[in-house]
Amino acid sequence: MPNKTPYQLFSANELLEKFHHSRKYSTNLILNLSSEDCQAQSMEDASPAKWHLAHVTWFYEVMLLKPFEENFSFWNAEFSVLFNSYYNGIGDKHTRSKRGLLTRPSLAEVLEWRKNIEVRVTNLLRNKPSAKILWLIELGINHEQQHQELLLTDIHHLFSNNSLAPGLVSQSSHADPADEPFQWIKGVCGLVDTGYDGNEFHFDNEGPKHSALNPTHSMGNRLVNNSEWLQFIDDGGYQNFKWWLDEGWAWLQAEKIAMPLYWFKDDQNHLSHFSLHGNKSLDMHAPVSNISYFEADAFARWASQNLTEYAKARLPTEFEWEAFARSGVNSCNDIFGKVWQWTSSHYHPYPGYQPWGGIAGEYNGKFMVNQMVLRGSSAYTPIGHSRPTYRNFFPTHARWQMSGLRLAKNDI
Numbered sequence: 001m002p003n004k005t006p007y008q009l010f011s012a013n014e015l016l017e018k019f020h021h022s023r024k025y026s027t028n029l030i031l032n033l034s035s036e037d038c039q040a041q042s043m044e045d046a047s048p049a050k051w052h053l054a055h056v057t058w059f060y061e062v063m064l065l066k067p068f069e070e071n072f073s074f075w076n077a078e079f080s081v082l083f084n085s086y087y088n089g090i091g092d093k094h095t096r097s098k099r100g101l102l103t104r105p106s107l108a109e110v111l112e113w114r115k116n117i118e119v120r121v122t123n124l125l126r127n128k129p130s131a132k133i134l135w136l137i138e139l140g141i142n143h144e145q146q147h148q149e150l151l152l153t154d155i156h157h158l159f160s161n162n163s164l165a166p167g168l169v170s171q172s173s174h175a176d177p178a179d180e181p182f183q184w185i186k187g188v189c190g191l192v193d194t195g196y197d198g199n200e201f202h203f204d205n206e207g208p209k210h211s212a213l214n215p216t217h218s219m220g221n222r223l224v225n226n227s228e229w230l231q232f233i234d235d236g237g238y239q240n241f242k243w244w245l246d247e248g249w250a251w252l253q254a255e256k257i258a259m260p261l262y263w264f265k266d267d268q269n270h271l272s273h274f275s276l277h278g279n280k281s282l283d284m285h286a287p288v289s290n291i292s293y294f295e296a297d298a299f300a301r302w303a304s305q306n307l308t309e310y311a312k313a314r315l316p317t318e319f320e321w322e323a324f325a326r327s328g329v330n331s332c333n334d335i336f337g338k339v340w341q342w343t344s345s346h347y348h349p350y351p352g353y354q355p356w357g358g359i360a361g362e363y364n365g366k367f368m369v370n371q372m373v374l375r376g377s378s379a380y381t382p383i384g385h386s387r388p389t390y391r392n393f394f395p396t397h398a399r400w401q402m403s404g405l406r407l408a409k410n411d412i
Helices: 012-028 035-039 049-068 096-101 107-127 131-160 226-234 246-255 293-306 318-326
Strands: 184-186 190-194 210-214 217-220 263-265 271-275 278-281 340-346 372-376 392-394 408-410
Touching: 012 049, 012 107, 012 131, 035 049, 035 107, 049 107, 049 131, 107 131, 131 271, 190 318, 210 318, 217 318, 226 293, 246 293, 293 340, 318 340, 318 372
Parallel strands: none
Antiparallel strands: 184 217, 190 210, 217 408, 263 271, 271 278, 340 372, 372 392
16 A cells, blocks of 8 residues: 555446456457467566466465465465566565467466456455455556556567567558648746646656755647658768767677668568557657657657758656647647657656555565666556646666657756
8 A cells, every 4th residue: 555645436337337447458459369379578678478377367466465365375386486587575486488388378368367367356345345445456457457458568579579560450541641841849847846736646747845956948830750760860860979868889899780670671661550450651750659768869869950840859857748738739649559659867756755655665666776767658658547647757778669759958
């Protein structure tokens, strides 16, 4: 439970409806996947779809049923090790890089286990709707939503390694509409309130509410798009150390990076982009995605000196971004639901931060080092999961997530 003000909890019936919707949404994500698709792990940062489905089930069994269910017993006690992610206080964990080797339990058994846990959670909620139980179920729903997004990003990465270029969903003929003319929008300056302040659910790293000082600045009215990124590439942006942080330049050379992840160039220099729709020609109006912090920072440096409209451009701080999102800018329809947006802010605790008490205390605080903050949400984020105060975070080299950028500039 949170250490201070309790959340405004949904009623047991409302929460039960949300719980079942969330569980069904997860299994719907794999309807077009084979059991082989759900088994594979394409890299250490990614996890098999089967593992995601199992881990969020483990969460309810260990976090909720074990402490609160009468006559509790594990479905399989070994699962408490196999599907623990990073909770040291709970016990041992299976090696992350070897999750793809877990051919047992089968996908069929994981789905059967999910149904068993869903019945037991439903019974617990109906019979013992205490504040702690309600809060843990609300946490479990939001936790599962995070893994729904991760399941999609991980399948995206997995399928990108297959020369068949398989898609998860039908090929879409939709292309992003032509961009609005770029313009700077005056940012919210001076002392601003930042962080969550309310009684509804929010993660521990979103609070406490405090003041931040924003300089006089402006924010871009839209996300940086593929056309602009192609100009960066054509101007030798990936070959010129001038634009790169030293660590970023070393990463670039070691990994031989020359364009965003999932961009491909054929023998005729035709650019295509791989998505969950499969492979198709690069949409120049779509926001650039699957870039690292290093790439976002390098582009901002290049654009500030090479694109007239982006003169003095830089990455925004997370506090500038949050104030911009809170301001309800009517002309921006891409704050949420397109790509996560890199900021220049390091992922640190807010002043006065306290981790949650109890078994969920290891949630976000332990990762507050060597990460950068992203704001917004992506096309893979479940609707309603994010908000202006939501803080996503990844290391500077990560780019398998749907990450892009919106630029800012100082006005003095």
